[in-house]
Amino acid sequence: MASIKIRAKLSDGVTTVKALIQHPMETGQRKDKKTGKLIPAHFIQEVTCEHNGTNVMTALWGPAVSKNPYLSFKFKGAKVGDSLKLSWVDNKGENDSTETQVS
Amino acid sequence: MTNMKRRTFLKGSVAAGAVGAAMGAGLLTPRIVLAAWPTAAFEAKSVDSALDALAGSHALEGSDKISIRAPDIAENGAVVPVSISSDIPGIESMSIIAEKNANPLTASFTLGKGAEGFVSTRIKMGKTSSVIAVVKAGGKLYSTGKEVKVTIGGCGG
Known part of the structure; x- marks a missing residue:
């Protein structure tokens, strides 16, 4: 299940990671x-x-x-081509992960 | 006789192997990972009790070193983009709180090695409320807030 779209871009030593996850995010109040x-x-x-x-x-x-x-965040210390792995777990124990390279 | 023993031995090792494989494949890890999820903090009904459960204190110190980017007026409370950034040194975590939501704590980001003081996401807001960014650094809590007007709530059906 490919539920994650991720992009990691290196610029001036700082890698900006942007990710979109497909998930219903049901609150339990609806x-x-x-x-x-x-x-x-x-x-x-x-x-x-x-x-x-x-x-x-x-x-x-x-x-x-x-x-x-x-979700977006930034971190230092990566090089182009480094591996970046994003994973999620929900309250039902379902999970997914994906890997990408810093560009 | 020897044959029988061999059979039970094989059965035993197959069962043990299956458990090992399940652990190796990560089938049992969600339970371990979820143990870290602070249920009490996310279920708390007030900002103070959420922070007590999350960080062990609700002594907030106002800071001008944190900035929140969120709309002044959110037309759709179901999708309110919020970014917080801060240049306070030694940030351990950054949390987003929507003060008037039924459960105010929305998200908490723990920063690892090399992470910059910046996170961005989209949250749901039930009604017009103050969005509070709480930054934990050096064991202290710093915060800043911004009022977001919500015209259509995002928590109803």
Whole structure:
């Protein structure tokens, strides 16, 4: 399942990572209009990013992060061609990860 | 007889192998990873109790070294872009809090080695509220806030 789109661009020694993840990010507070029942919560809880195997950022998310979340952050110390791995885990234990190269 | 023993031995080793493979493939890791997720902080109903659960304190110090980029008026509360950046040295984590959401803590970013003081994401806001950026550095909490007007809430159905 390719749920992650990621781009990592190096400029002046700083790598800017931008990622889009496809996920419903259901809060658990919304009601199904037809049945009137609450839609169970389903959201990403943790996103981690590793640069050549070293963690550079861990995001802990609550259900209030928007649907199909966007994430961007910056870090120093990468070279062009370095590997960058982004993974997420949601509250149901579903997960996905992808790898990209710094460009 | 010897044959029987060999059979049980094989069964045992196959079972052990399956568990090992599951761990190796990462099937058991989500549980371990999720242990770090601060449930109490995300379920807290007020900013103070969320920060207590997340960082062990809610003693915020206002700082002009943090900047928040968010719209003054958000037409759609379901998608409010928020960026926070800071040049405070030694940042450990950066958190985004929407004060009037049912559960104010929205996201918390733990910065690793080499990470710059910048994160950007999109959040949901139930109503007009102050968005607070909390930066943890050197064991202290620094914050700054920005009012975002929401015309259509993003938490209702």
